[in-house]
Amino acid sequence: MLNIDSLEKGIVLDHIRAGSSMKIYDLLKLSEMDCCVAVIKNAKSNKLGKKDIIKIEGTTDVDLDVLGFIDHNITVNIIDNGKIIEKKKLVLPQTLTNVIKCKNPRCITSIEEEIDHVFRLTQDGTQRYRCIYCEQEYQDK
Incomplete structure (x- = not known):
């Protein structure tokens, strides 16, 4: 069983359509950021069957407008002290x-x-x- 540790502080992008995580990784320019990023592809999902997940450690400074354009059903969880402090609802950016x-x-x-x-x-x-x-x-x- 694959185990990815929980975050103390950061962002978890959940319910990403399976196979879309690398496109999101590129559009958010995560390779240019100096933080730990975990990309989980084809994880089991009761809701979607399969899904992708991206965990971004230590930062909450990510352009979420891009996510609303790609898929407004993505769940954005803001993590602080190991707990979800905010869930953001995505909308299509203007x-x-x-x-x-x-x-x-x-x-x-x-x-x-x-x-x-x-x-x-x-x-x-x-x-x-x-x-x-x-x-x-x-x-x-």
Whole structure:
């Protein structure tokens, strides 16, 4: 049986869709942080069948907006003194910066490398994102 110790202080990202943890690891730039990170893939879950879990030790300074975009069903537990002190509910962020890229070849972001890729949530109730420069709708594939 695999045993990962509990955290004294940090964040536990639970109920991650199985197979999505490495994408989240990259988007949160966890490799650049100077802290211990445990990625657990394909853990048994009564709710999901299988799930991924990420434990981040010692820090609570993580951009959670990215998580709301990836999967708003992820459970975010803030840990202090070995206990959950807060559970955060994720929502779709209004703005995403450098999380997704505009695929329009005529967009200024395709020409100018220094410009941030910024997408805003549409206000028409469809919960889609559009590039702020060219209005191109983001499509996952």
